[in-house]
Amino acid sequence: MEYALELRGITKRFGPIVANDAVDFDLKPGEVHALLGENGAGKSTLMSVLYGLYTPDEGEIRVDGRPVTINSPLEAIDLGIGMVHQHFMLVPVMTVAENIVLAQEPTKGALLDVDASKARVRELSERYGLAVNPDARVEDITVGMQQRVEILRALYRGARILVLDEPTAVLTAQEANDLFRVLEALKADGTGIVFISHKLNEVLEIADRVTVLRRGKRIDTVPTQGATEESLARLMVGREVLLRVEKPPAQPKEAVLEVTDLEVSDDRGLPAVRGASLTIRAGEIVALAGVDGNGQSELVEAVTGLRPVQTGTIRVGGTDLTDSGARGMVRHGVSHIAEDRHRRGLVLNFTLAENLALREYNTPKLSNGWLLSLKRMRDRARGLIREYDVRGGGPSSLALSLSGGNQQKVVIAREIACNPRVLVAAQPTRGLDVGAIEFVHRRLVSERDAGRGILLMSLEFEEVRSLADRILVIYEGEIVGEFPPDVSEEELGIAMTGGGRQREAAA
């Protein structure tokens, strides 16, 4: 057999918990083999075993047919195994070339041979079409570029087996496409690639075979040819998953949120939203679609009271709430599922009870104005945890101990518990697996049907088209068009990149 890598019967236990249960996995040279599974399915454990971070309790690892034991990442690197982690391990103040050769520097006497380093980097980057500037500092380059540097570093160290841990999670759509082209080139050169992901469409696009893990067990290994998103999701979750949101037609009523001629500046004081107007009615989901960085985040922040408004008005239920602050907005019925749950949506070091109280800790519900009622906070948390099926902790668990999907449920529970008229959901499914995405989507639809107006800010085509009743496209801070949800991807794409505006100008 000409497998570059074989994992046979790998079992890894943590006390009573079996993280990997007799898992088989193999990889041919020049193949992309995806490892698919929900959060907690055992993907990362398996790869940590491969990379020498964990010692397996049972099982065998073979590289090029030879049985090996791997006790540290250094030994893995020596065996030609390279790993690109989700969180990059680069030195920000050093140049691209310096980062790549780090730990295996070409030297001239006692000094770093700068020219040789650059030459090696250039040679590698040309061979695989991984364009980078060897002299740029890592802190100055984009996330997509940093990922290329990570890949180049693995290649520089002689990797023939490359493990990519959720590589697209941090990338824009364009960067992800670029990455896939790089992977094609690596494949053609005989490098075997393990592609860890929970994004089904990507797996189908790039991988040759897929191994699905569920609760530590290998469920199946299938070729991607003939597989569909539905079939993979079923393997992954163990039941039928509704990838398409089923929803009755919207029955919009009165306007609940009216934004008129809004102008907002970004952090540097430059105009980010330029005269945007939009209306959201009770009982509809309006999506704000656009390429990242076109003012949608600033618009969301202005509407939720987190960013000052330069000019224009924001009315909720007819009341002018312009510049009434985050608390004012919540009090008047605007809830906000924040874009980044770690940075903003949650206090990770707070318990769930405390996090669930963030909006209402000083209202009569949870305090007497001065003293908190811990009992009421706990009782309320217990109820919400049950209602939203938050798993992995109780009212007194710290938020940071939950998985991403459960953390997001906590945020959603809190924001809906305020009983808002308008729910602003910014990238509500970012980083979640299919099961959790399904939960969030269903919940948003049911809140719509309960008569709330929902503003959905999302960067995902699929999500926008399947969830929204109307799609507003934002481009360079302006709302450049409105589309029905059955708009074609092409048409939406053109509008999002400014095509719509040009056409209008021409007409």
Next chain:
Amino acid sequence: MSTELEPQPGEVEGEEIAEGYAQTPAARLAAYFDGGGVLVPVLTAVLAFFVGGLVILITGHNPLSTYKAIFNGSGLNWIFPWVSGSERTTAALNLQQTLIITVPLILTGLAVAFAFRCGLFNIGGLGQYLVGGYIAVWVGSSFAGMPSVLHIIFAIVAGTLGGAAWAGIAGLLKATVGAHEVISTIMLNWIAVWLGAYLFALNGPLQNTDPSQQSVPISNDIVAGAKLPVFWGDPELQGLHIGIFIALAAVVVFWLVLNRSTTGYEVRAVGFNPEAARYGGINVSWNYFLVMAVCGAFAGLAGTLDLLGWQFHIATNDVLNSASGGLAFFGIAVALLGRNTASGTVIAALLFGALLSGTSQRNLDPNIFEPELAGNLTFIIQGLVVLIVSADVIVLTMLRRGRSMFKRRSATAPAAKAEAS
């Protein structure tokens, strides 16, 4: 099928994530403390004493007998019922000294700890302590006819507010123009020091009015009615004043405000994640100001109680000496060792109080260790505590090593570490 492979809320997993997102000092500290529980401060103290012991050894003394002499010098042997006779009398006197010092240590510890919980680093304990003392000495030495209880309350309230106002300047600067509180509180320390040097200097505005003392740069004495009552020991021999109950009450207030009040909820939210706090509708700038003012109140109260309780006057020399190694600086070590909690602060304050009085010239047995050297030992241990806590990596790494070894052996640890991401 069981659900046991859901990501477990195990402590290991929590640490992993906490490291990734611990951006503020408070969150970083929280991750550090969650990582070790009560074990970390104990280990920190043990490590500091161990290195201190090495220092003693290098000076050619026996560390064990030296530590025992310090223990006896602090009067803590008073708690043993078999200590009797003259030994017991001495122990009581020494313990009174220890507890007198513990009072300001508790309060300056709270002044640092409260700031920490809001993500602020209050280095200004000294200045706040001094300003509180200046005001207390002025109020306490004036208004001679006032009823005693009123006079004491007046002096305490005034001194406390003085400290609050002094620290409030740093809070205001932080809240309005974003000036870093570390810089501004250090600056305010020096301003307070030289303010004192001016106030009580010869012909200074608050120099004493006693005709026979005109050549001495010292304040008026606190009048008898404004002195805090002594409830243990002889008032003439610096017995223990009731300030210790006020300090303990402050500890209770600290705990209540932080853990039970809506204000404390805001303070902790801001400390862990200011961005999330803002999102939750909390006024972050106001909290910075408020917290600094509360910290200043604690430190100002410390200065006030010291003056009303046993110092009774301020000399410019004392003020200038306090700038290098005054009691107020110990507040930082107290808060760090006490993990910024109410109970931890009391214990750490008592530890440092005992060390300070146990190594003083008056209390330490000179046959075992020269007190001139021993005093410096206290500063060495203080420095080591700050160093070890600041370089949290050391203790945490030791703990992790120990823990993972334990895990490999017992194989009962929570799992799913790798799945945390």
